[in-house]
Amino acid sequence: MAMGAGQGLKGLAALLLFLNLCMYIILAAIGGWAIQVAIDQGFIIGPGLELPAHFTAIFFPMGNAATGFFVVFAIIAAVVGAASAIAGLHHIRAWNTESLPAAASAGVIAWTLTLLAMGLAWKEIVLGGRNAKLRTMEAFSIILSATQLVYVLVIHAAPPIMFHAGQPARR
Numbered sequence: 001m002a003m004g005a006g007q008g009l010k011g012l013a014a015l016l017l018f019l020n021l022c023m024y025i026i027l028a029a030i031g032g033w034a035i036q037v038a039i040d041q042g043f044i045i046g047p048g049l050e051l052p053a054h055f056t057a058i059f060f061p062m063g064n065a066a067t068g069f070f071v072v073f074a075i076i077a078a079v080v081g082a083a084s085a086i087a088g089l090h091h092i093r094a095w096n097t098e099s100l101p102a103a104a105s106a107g108v109i110a111w112t113l114t115l116l117a118m119g120l121a122w123k124e125i126v127l128g129g130r131n132a133k134l135r136t137m138e139a140f141s142i143i144l145s146a147t148q149l150v151y152v153l154v155i156h157a158a159p160p161i162m163f164h165a166g167q168p169a170r171r
Contacts, residue, residue, distance in 0.1 A: 009158030014092050016151040020144060021085040024110075027140045028078035030133050034071045037062060063134050064127040070120035070134075074141055077113035081148065084110040088155070096161045103155055111148040118145040 041061045058068030084106035091103035121138035124130060130138075 009154055010092065010095055013088070013151060013154045013158060016147055016154060017085055017088045017092060020147055020151055021082060023140050023144050023147070024078045024081035024085065027074055027137060027144070028082065030137050030140075031071050031075035031078060033133065034060065034062070034067070034137070035075070038068070038071075063130040064124060066120055066124040066127055067130065067134060070117065070124050070141075071137070073113070073120055074117040074137055077110065077117040077141070077144075080106075080113050081110040081144065088151070091155065100155065104152060107148065107152040107155065111145070111152055114141060114144045114148055117141045 038060045042059055058072060060067040060071065063070075084103070087106040088103045091099040118141045121141040124134065125138055
């Protein structure tokens with residue numbers, strides 16, 4: 001592969017990395033808002049009263065039955081995705097075979113957690129009854145499922161610099 005093609009893929013990886021980081025931060029921020037609302041407006045019971053039969057610890061006063069699970073897993077995916085972007089940033093800067101495994105493994109873990117959040121987003125879409133912020137979280141989860149996969153594929157396809165006897169050489 002020519003040096004220019006590898007540099008083009010490096011630029012694409014950097015663009016995807018920045019896009020994913022921004023979307024993961026927005027996903028975490030909206031998820032934080034949803035948890036804040038759930039804590040402030042959630043179910044409050046007085047002393048000596050019993051919990052209702054259908055009470056769940058993941059109760060959200062907005063959305064539907066899937067909202068609590070979706071928000072929790074979306075925040076986990078967002079935090080891991082942001083952490084994988086830090087490993088990816090190091091790989092983009094170093095662009096060698098020593099930094100690839102960390103960036104690739106962190107990217108794959110973030111992608112699988114994002115897929116889990118995406119599945120719950122689809123369930124929430126099917127059930128309906130959610131507000132604009134939850135719809136934004138759903139859209140970002142679905143989009144991130146695709147862009148994170150493309151990012152992982154790009155960093156695997158681009159040839160990083162290999163080190164041989166202390167001298168960098170192109171693969």
